[in-house]
Amino acid sequence: MIRAAALLTAVVLTLPAAAQEAPRPPERPADPADTAPVESGAVETAPAADATADAAPQPFGPPAPPVWFTLRESDARHDACRLALTVLGAGFRPVPPVTDPDNRDCGIARPLQVTRILPGIPLSGEPVLRCDTALSLALWTRDFLIPAAATLPDAPRLTGLETGPGYSCRERVGTGDADPKPSEHGYGNAIDVMGFRLDDGDPVPVQPRQGDGDPAESFQRAAQGTACLMFTTVLGPGSNAAHDDHLHLDIAARNGGWRLCE
Template sequence: MRAPLLALLLWPGLALAQDPPAPRPVAPAEERPAPRPAAEPATKPEPQDEKPRPEEPKPQLDQPEPKKPEPEEPAGPPVHTRLRESDFDHSACLLELTLLGADYAPQAPLTDPDQPDCGIDRPILLHAPLPGIEIPGGAPMRCDMARQLAHWLRDFVRPASARLPGQPRLVALEPSSTYQCRATVGNDSANLSEHAFGNAFDIAAFRFEDGSRIAIEPREDQGDLAEAFQRAVRGAACLYFTTVLGPGANAAHDNHLHLDIKARRGGWRLCQ
């Protein structure tokens, strides 16, 4: 009996072959759980009485932003105040006039209530630019204008008069226009004239001791000494004044010689 028992211990498969396992019981069909129903696809409920949303405006990238109004620049000081001389320059100019022998008198400032740019801050009333050469009635102007006038008369006009017949002595300048608040004439300009700042003086005629006079007028190819005198003093004037206008420049200057000291860029001068 030991041999068969030993064989059973060593070969368990033999025992299983002899005794097959019992079949697995199957649950009855009615006891099986029912299969899970397939999930239906979720559907979004349709909106009821929902109004369409208005479209938002798209930003306009190609249009520039409106410019903000620029602040108005404050108006500058009146022209006559910008031309005001310093204390030193004014004193030096008056001293030079005195040394030249000019007859003048300081005046109160000149202004115009209707045009704030017009005026002379430190005017003088010039009676005689040089001894013996008077301006009848006097002429208000800035000191620098009077100084240039005196040098021109001393260096060129008085010597030129000595070349006239009989060498008459120059005794007077007949003024055409002195200080006057007005626009320039002859070129339809709205700009103020240099007369409005005391920078200009117009000569209508030169008077001599013998009673003769040379009036400023168109003198073309007359070939006399009066024409030579007018041409000579007019040409020399451009060495002292920045603007010299006379007959031929325009119709407005056919009867006088306009002299002024208008400041221009680069020292440019207008001589016509």
């Protein structure tokens, strides 16, 4: 046994070194990425799985509601407004909601068609408006137009307003903007007044009157000036050429209650 162990040891010692090592798997070809130098402090990251991973995130959720829907009055507010118009003696009737197939933002959730703004003072255009717009028009007529007409020679009585249709889905006019914004008419927030009827037979059309020096100029100036107490936008003669023949009145909401009176 001793001689067999010694003989085995002698045979192992005489084998080449390569034969004494454990067999190794064949090496794979070198990958250039494995041998590329890494800058000091750099952190290796896995490549993006999809080329769209770097794209801007997509909007999530449903689209915002149209503007006309956001202006919809609560039941209590709408009822209170209609009650105020009734007490003032306005003539009006509710009509079905108004929308526009070509512009989702245009429309009125709870429109009223106004035929008479106060007793004995009809509106020629029978405009379709939001109730708040009609109420502003009624208060302006009662508190400012009627008293102003009474100060004219022979104290004529105001017997009507020449108005446009009220609701109209269109862009603003006369602003000169490269990218025009929607008009407040498209939400029922605006009314155009083209003239005033008096019982003495002499209507007062809205027109440029700078320096005329007559009672009609005084009345028109009073009407245009006082309108901004009831409306947040007043445009008329002197604002721009597009408003030389009418007063544009609207109740657009602005930050801080700011008003545009021109």
